[in-house]
Amino acid sequence: MKPGKPDRSVAKMDVLKDIRGLLSATQEREDSAGARLRDEGGLKAETARLEEQIGFYKEMVQRQQ
Amino acid sequence: MGKIIAVAQHKGGTGKTTTCINLGASLCDMGKTVLVVDLDPQASLTVSLGINPLQVEKSIHQVLVDPSVDMNGAILRRPTLNFFVVPSDLDLAMAESDLVGKIGREKALHKKLAPLKEDFDYIFIDCPPTLGILVVNALAAADSVLIPIQCEPLTFYGVKHLLQIINLVREEVNPALKIEGVLRTMYDRRTKLSGEVSDSIKQTFGALVFSTIIYRHVKFAEGPVHEIPINFYASRSDGADEYRNLAKELLTHETRKA
Numbered sequence: 545m546k547p548g549k550p551d552r553s554v555a556k557m558d559v560l561k562d563i564r565g566l567l568s569a570t571q572e573r574e575d576s577a578g579a580r581l582r583d584e585g586g587l588k589a590e591t592a593r594l595e596e597q598i599g600f601y602k603e604m605v606q607r608q609q
Numbered sequence: 610m611g612k613i614i615a616v617a618q619h620k621g622g623t624g625k626t627t628t629c630i631n632l633g634a635s636l637c638d639m640g641k642t643v644l645v646v647d648l649d650p651q652a653s654l655t656v657s658l659g660i661n662p663l664q665v666e667k668s669i670h671q672v673l674v675d676p677s678v679d680m681n682g683a684i685l686r687r688p689t690l691n692f693f694v695v696p697s698d699l700d701l702a703m704a705e706s707d708l709v710g711k712i713g714r715e716k717a718l719h720k721k722l723a724p725l726k727e728d729f730d731y732i733f734i735d736c737p738p739t740l741g742i743l744v745v746n747a748l749a750a751a752d753s754v755l756i757p758i759q760c761e762p763l764t765f766y767g768v769k770h771l772l773q774i775i776n777l778v779r780e781e782v783n784p785a786l787k788i789e790g791v792l793r794t795m796y797d798r799r800t801k802l803s804g805e806v807s808d809s810i811k812q813t814f815g816a817l818v819f820s821t822i823i824y825r826h827v828k829f830a831e832g833p834v835h836e837i838p839i840n841f842y843a844s845r846s847d848g849a850d851e852y853r854n855l856a857k858e859l860l861t862h863e864t865r866k867a
Contacts, residue, residue: 554805559765560813566772567814570779570788 611642611726612863614733614789615751619774620767621738623759624794626653627829628855629735631848634838635856637692641730644684646722647697648747649737650704655696658687659836668698673717673746674707680721687837693729705742714742715782719750738767740774748778753789757823758810760796760803790862792855794823821855823848 616625626649633643647654648669652662662668667683672695683695708714718734725732734747748754754775758764768791779786791814797803811818826848828839835842840849 554762554802554809555812557762557765557809559769560809562769563765563772563813566769566776567817570772570776 611729612731612753613722613726613751614731615736615744615747615754616733616757617736617744617747617754617771618757618764618767619738619740619770620759620764623738623764623767624757624792624823624829625649625738626657626735627832628755628757628792628794628823628852629654629733630657630832630838631829631840631852632855632859633692633731633733634840635849635852636731636859638840638853639856639860642728643692644695644725644729644732645692646695646732646734648701648718648734648743649697650699650702650743651737652697652699652701653833654735655694655698657833657836658694660685660687660694660696662696662698665696665698668701669695670698670701670704670707672721673701673704680725701743708742708746715745715749718746719783722750740770744774745778745782748775748786749782751783751786753787755789755792757792757794758806759794760806760810762802762806764806765809788817789859790819791817792819792821792823795825796822797825819855819858821851821858823851823855 616629618625629645633645637643645654646669655662655665667678669683671678672680672683680695685694685696686692687694708717711717713720722732722734734751736744736747754771756768756771758768775786775788791810793807793810795803796807807822824847826846828843828846828848831842832839839846839852843849
């Protein structure tokens with residue numbers, strides 16, 4: 545029996561698998577960078593909230609004195 | 610604050626220069642201020658805009674290697690166009706050896722280009738079809754990279770190498786570098802192969818692929834004869850329309866992200 549012809553379509557090119565691998569590594573990095581930025585944003589918001597609270601208490605203490 | 614987009618691909622003849630010129634000109638028509646930087650020693654962009662690289666007073670090469678030359682000093686404005694150009698010349702081919710001993714050589718372009726983000730909405734860098742120090746400089750200076758992929762299978766190998774370099778640059782020099790998008794170029798409607806490659810690009814890159822396709826048109830090849838972008842010499846052509854659509858897509862993309 546003759547072996548069948550190998551599939552030579554563009555979609556089956558090995559290089560496309562390599563590209564997908566590289567892109568998923570890239571995507572992971574983008575996602576983690578995004579998460580880091582979101583974390584930094586969250587931290588900033590929390591700092592601002594606490595600073596506002598400190599200001600409020602300082603003002604209250606001053607009024608009581 | 611403007612955006613720096615490197616137009617890169619590790620293969621010649623994929624439409625990098627054509628994209629820089631015509632996308633830049635289309636964005637100008639939409640009221641944006643645009644600077645294009647020719648970072649290719651072949652100086653195709655410079656020549657295509659009617660500038661003789663042998664008569665350029667200050668080129669990107671001097672900007673990169675001479676600390677006393679700033680980018681503003683090399684910017685030219687074409688009288689017929691409303692966008693600005695930093696020309697290249699053949700000396701740029703020596704940039705590898707000129708920069709090799711310098712500390713921070715990967716950031717040479719970034720240092721000179723970053724201050725101009727205040728003055729332009731878009732800065733496009735036309736990269737050479739290599740993966741040397743010039744491309745690393747472009748990727749280190751850019752906010753994002755636009756990858757033109759010619760609708761032919763051989764281009765995939767160039768993309769693979771470029772993605773490897775992008776990942777390295779992100780790790781070492783520019784962690785914020787993004788992929789702006791993948792642009793299908795030179796799509797030949799007469800061949801089945803173009804369709805197959807285009808489908809594979811879509812399957813592989815997914816949402817990163819621009820909806821706009823740049824088809825193969827003779828009008829693009831006429832560009833260097835006219836020495837102006839296609840929307841000046843063939844405003845009603847399909848090619849001009851395609852780049853206008855790409856510009857709209859880029860702007861919509863920006864608005865969606867903002």
